[in-house]
């Protein structure tokens with residue numbers, strides 16, 4: 001399959017089956033803003049849950065946080081965003097279109113001319129006003145990263161959890177950036193969700209910890225079924241490091257539009273806590289109670305995008321194969337990520353007994369697994385529908401089920417079918433879905 005075809009097919013599947021819709025579509029849509037439909041909402045939630053499980057629940061050294069999107073404007077002064085969070089923009093003098101200077105290669109991508117205005121900085125933070133008066137005193141920003149909520153709560157978390165270094169704080173939440181060139185579907189948008197960790201550590205251990213987090217985060221994607229050959233690590237050159245970073249390695253995915261960043265793992269040194277201490281006047285140092293040493297911890301920051309990860313999982317899972325001269329589309333999502341785990345399908349929707357048993361089975365299974373019931377087409381079509389959204393198992397109820405109290409369980413990937421007694425079904429599926437640590 002051509003790479004450009006793959007992207008088109010994924011986008012079409014996402015729309016057709018309710019993974020992703022364009023925002024405000026009935027009004028012609030809002031450029032680069034997307035809504036997650038019923039299946040997309042499940043998938044995205046599964047991505048976030050898998051991340052939270054791996055980085056918070058399965059570790060002893062991590063806690064969670066859910067900070068607010070709106071923060072005191074001083075936060076962004078201290079963090080450097082007010083001054084440094086800018087792209088350099090130029091205007092094409094011929095067609096008047098505006099571009100990021102670093103994204104053009106001499107010629108205007110729109111009209112081919114090479115006559116541009118001088119570059120000037122454009123701050124990417126989205127500004128708003130709080131309260132009834134819209135003036136300078138009420139200016140506030142939609143957070144451009146979730147990280148700052150963790151730094152500003154560092155002392156609160158220390159005081160309430162009595163943690164000792166090293167420990168980390170994980171957070172998932174929306175972030176906003178007035179991107180000049182959003183695009184590539186959900187890859188670069190102005191509103192997006194981040195999954196960020198700030199891991200606080202003694203400076204002497206920072207390098208080692210940085211490498212451990214790079215490995216841990218790389219393996220997370222693989223554990224969730226992403227193909228290793230589609231992932232790579234890319235250390236940043238010193239000329240591309242963010243203003244706060246001492247070092248950074250990106251995890252990149254081989255998207256149909258090229259290798260692009262999924263997540264960055266940065267060594268932020270002691271930049272953030274020092275900055276906030278200076279701007280707030282609060283002591284944000286950590287004190288080691290054994291050595292009495294008082295210092296600003298270094299921070300290792302694995303920072304990923306929920307939308308980018310979700311898109312990469314979708315692209316990676318998309319698969320076509322020829323079965324009996326027809327194309328079977330399968331989303332080979334992992335057990336953790338598949339939006340629907342089980343579909344219960346009656347073979348004869350006119351048979352009251354079959355329908356009743358199928359509905360009863362659905363009711364029983366949905367306590368443990370996301371389960372759907374569908375009787376709106378013939379069985380072949382029902383299977384294809386479930387395959388293309390990644391449903392792991394189809395349970396088919398037929399006339400014989402009424403007599404022998406058994407159902408057919410069909411595996412999405414192999415299409416192998418097994419007869420399972422109804423009374424063992426929950427146990428059978430529980431075993432199939434049992435998942436090891438990430």
Ligand code: GAP
Nearest residue numbers: 145147187188189192262263264303304305308
């Ligand atoms: N706190 C560090 C930080 O925000 P970043 O590299 O600017 O670092 C981290 O962003 C991650 O957030 C990126 O790797 C990407 O997955 C996601 N991200 C950033 N900007 C995005 C955008 N405009 N649309 C979608 N995801 C974005």
